[in-house]
Amino acid sequence: MTAACREACCSVTPHFTVAELFERGFRRNRMAPFAIEGEAVRDAEGNSARFSLELDGGKLGEVRFRVSACTTLIAYCEALTELLPGLDTGLAAHFTPSELVDALPGVPRLKQPRAILAVAAFRAALLAARAQSHDPRNLSWPGLSRPSTS
Amino acid sequence: MKVAYIFATSRHTVSYVLGKMILPQLEENRHGVDVAGMFFFEDNNYVLVKGNPIGARLHKVAKEKGILLMGCDQCCYEREIADILFEGVPIGCFPDLYKVLSGNMPDQVITL
Numbered sequence: 001m002t003a004a005c006r007e008a009c010c011s012v013t014p015h016f017t018v019a020e021l022f023e024r025g026f027r028r029n030r031m032a033p034f035a036i037e038g039e040a041v042r043d044a045e046g047n048s049a050r051f052s053l054e055l056d057g058g059k060l061g062e063v064r065f066r067v068s069a070c071t072t073l074i075a076y077c078e079a080l081t082e083l084l085p086g087l088d089t090g091l092a093a094h095f096t097p098s099e100l101v102d103a104l105p106g107v108p109r110l111k112q113p114r115a116i117l118a119v120a121a122f123r124a125a126l127l128a129a130r131a132q133s134h135d136p137r138n139l140s141w142p143g144l145s146r147p148s149t150s
Numbered sequence: 151m152k153v154a155y156i157f158a159t160s161r162h163t164v165s166y167v168l169g170k171m172i173l174p175q176l177e178e179n180r181h182g183v184d185v186a187g188m189f190f191f192e193d194n195n196y197v198l199v200k201g202n203p204i205g206a207r208l209h210k211v212a213k214e215k216g217i218l219l220m221g222c223d224q225c226c227y228e229r230e231i232a233d234i235l236f237e238g239v240p241i242g243c244f245p246d247l248y249k250v251l252s253g254n255m256p257d258q259v260i261t262l
Contacts, residue, residue, distance in 0.1 A: 008230055018227040046245075071223045071243065108233045110240055111223070 007105075016082070018075045018106050025078030031064050036132055038125030040066075041117060043149040047073055049121035051080075055129060060085050060092045065121070072111040076118040079104050084122075093126050095119065097147055113149075120147045152184040154218075154256040157194040163262050164190075164197045169204040176211045186256040187218030189247050195221040198235045209236040218250050 006016035014020060033052035040050040047068040054061030063081040067073050079100060084092040097115040101107065107114075155172070157163050175181035188208075190198060197205040198221050212219050223241040226232035232241050240246065 017230070018232070019224070019230075022224065022227065069243075071227060075227070106227065106230060106233050108235070108241060111232075 016079070016104070018072070018104060021075040021078040021082070021104070022071050025065075025074040025081075028064055028078060028081060029067060029074060033064055033066065034062070036125065036129045038121060038123075038128040041121040041124055041149060043113070043117045047114070047117060049073060049077060049117050051077070051122045051125035053125050053129060055089070058089055060087055060089055063122075063125075067118075067121075070114065072107055073114040073117060075107075076100055076104065076115050077121075080118055080122050089126065089129075093123065095122075116147050117149050120149050123147070151258065152186050152254075152256045153258045153260050154186045154251060155188045156259060156261045157188065157190045158192075158261050160193050164194050164204065167262055168197070168208070173204065173208055173211065176215065176217075177207065185215065185217045186254045187220065187247070187251055188212075189220050189222070190225070191222045192225050193229075195225050195229060195231060195235075198226075198239050199231050200234055200236055205236060209239070213238075216254075218254070220247055220250070 004010070006014070008015055008017050014024070034054050035052070036054065037052040038050060040048050042048045047070050049065060049067040051063060051065045053063045063085055065077045065081065067077050080095070083103060084095060097119045100115040100119060101112050157168065172181065176185065196202060197208065198219060199205065208219065211217070219236075219239045221235060221239065221241045223232065223243055226235070226241045235241070
């Protein structure tokens with residue numbers, strides 16, 4: 001069984017396209033952050049991203065973000081918030097920028113590095129969650145680091 | 151004098167003003183001013199899609215004369231054309247436009 005197509009060619013909504021992720025992300029970008037909030041991460045072009053999240057046991061709960069007003073960056077961040085909640089934190093922690101690029105077709109190559117910033121900021125929030133946890137062993141992801149945004 | 155064009159309205163902006171006035175004048179070196187760049191909003195971005203005949207001529211003359219062509223990123227994403235523009239034509243928003251134009255500053259910005 002394959003997942004339903006969520007691109008603009010099909011009637012399954014909500015669509016998983018850059019334009020529609022941006023629309024939803026634009027609203028999420030204005031929501032108050034959750035208590036677990038990562039460091040803000042910046043790239044060389046002056047864009048910044050900061051994620052906050054809720055945990056549900058060992059699984060990722062709802063995710064929010066505050067990012068620069070860049071269409072591509074907002075769409076990538078919104079894609080993370082729609083793809084990852086409900087996953088085991090270990091799986092979510094190892095979601096890579098290239099997987100994010102592959103998950104969201106239609107972004108020109110010049111703008112794809114925004115995925116690195118989005119994933120770096122998301123991982124920063126997971127690292128904040130681990131730092132705040134009463135039992136960090138439950139949030140252990142060997143080898144996890146933030147991808148370089150420089 | 152050096153100008154930048156912002157194609158903000160639809161109707162005949164691209165097919166007529168660009169395609170039948172500005173572009174032929176640029177091709178014939180008689181436009182009267184240097185053009186630093188052109189930025190496209192809304193449906194005007196379709197001229198930047200690979201294969202568009204006006205766009206092909208524009209892309210050629212822009213490469214010859216060092217004219218920046220840039221599409222509005224939100225407009226291109228909405229139309230699902232962001233990744234099928236002519237080679238080397240970027241998408242962006244105002245910060246991207248200003249950043250590029252700051253290296254080739256126009257004296258006037260003409261909104262069409």
